[in-house]
Amino acid sequence: MLDKMQLFGKQNEPQRPGAPALRKPGEPATTANIGPPRPESPSAPSAAARAGDKPELPEGSRLIVGPDIKLKGAEISDCGTLVVEGRVEAVLDSQAIQIAEQGAFSGRVVIDVAEIRGHFEGDLLARKRLVVHATGQVSGKIRYGKIVIEEGGEVSGDVRSLASEQAAPAASAVLDETKRPELLVGLDAARPRTASFQK
Numbered sequence: 001m002l003d004k005m006q007l008f009g010k011q012n013e014p015q016r017p018g019a020p021a022l023r024k025p026g027e028p029a030t031t032a033n034i035g036p037p038r039p040e041s042p043s044a045p046s047a048a049a050r051a052g053d054k055p056e057l058p059e060g061s062r063l064i065v066g067p068d069i070k071l072k073g074a075e076i077s078d079c080g081t082l083v084v085e086g087r088v089e090a091v092l093d094s095q096a097i098q099i100a101e102q103g104a105f106s107g108r109v110v111i112d113v114a115e116i117r118g119h120f121e122g123d124l125l126a127r128k129r130l131v132v133h134a135t136g137q138v139s140g141k142i143r144y145g146k147i148v149i150e151e152g153g154e155v156s157g158d159v160r161s162l163a164s165e166q167a168a169p170a171a172s173a174v175l176d177e178t179k180r181p182e183l184l185v186g187l188d189a190a191r192p193r194t195a196s197f198q199k
Contacts, residue, residue: 060095067102084118101135114144116153127162 060080065071069086076082081096084103092105096113099105103118114126116136123141124130130144134152142159149155 065103099136125162 061078062081062083063076063079064083065086065088067085070088071086072089074088074090076090076092076094079092079094081098082088082092082094083098083100084105085100086102087104087106089106091107092109092111094109094111096115097105097109097111098115099118099120101117104121105119106121108123109120110125110127112126112128113131114120114124114129115131115133116138117133118136120136120138121140124138124143126142126144126147129146129148130138130142132138132147132149132153132155134150136150137154139154139156140158142155142157143162143165145162147155147161
C-alpha cells in the first residue's frame with residue numbers, strides 16, 4: 001500500500017520536542033488540561049473600551065476591492081464587510097461597508113453600518129449608523145438610523161433619518177384623512193349655523 005506522506009513528497013519527520021503528539025487514525029481523541037483562562041492584563045484596554053473608539057463592525061466574511069481595482073455591474077450579498085479602496089459600481093446588501101479615502105462607490109446599498117472616508121454616490125440605507133469622516137463625500141438618496149459627520153465631511157441630496165422617514169407616512173395619512181369628502185359631510189351638519197334677518 002502507498003504511504004500518502006511519501007506520495008506528496010513529504011517524508012515522515014521525527015516529532016519536534018514540545019510539539020503535540022499526532023493521533024493515529026482509529027485512536028480516540030483526548031483533551032489536554034491547559035489550566036484556567038488567564039484574565040486580560042490591566043494595562044491592555046478592555047474590549048468595551050476598544051469598542052468605543054471605532055464604530056462596531058460585524059465580524060465575518062470580508063471582501064476587499066484594492067486600490068486600482070474597478071468592479072462594475074456586480075450584485076454583492078452575504079458579505080460581512082465590503083472594503084472599497086478602488087472603484088465599485090454595484091448593488092450591495094450586506095452588514096458593513098468601509099470606503100477608504102481613495103475609494104469610490106456608486107450604486108445602491110442596504111447596510112447596517114457605513115463608514116465613508118472616500119466618495120459615495122447613489123442610494124444608501126444605513127439601518128444602524130452612517131459615519132462620514134472628514135474626507136468623506138456622500139451624495140444621493142440617504143437614509144440612516146444614526147449619523148455622525150466629522151468636520152469636513154460632506155453629505156448632500158435627499159437625506160433623512162429612518163425615524164423621520166417612518167413618521168412622514170403616518171403624518172401624511174392623517175392629512176389625507178382630513179381631505180376625504182365623506183368625512184367632511186359629517187362636519188357640515190355639526191357646523192354652527194347663523195341666520196340672517198331681512199327687514
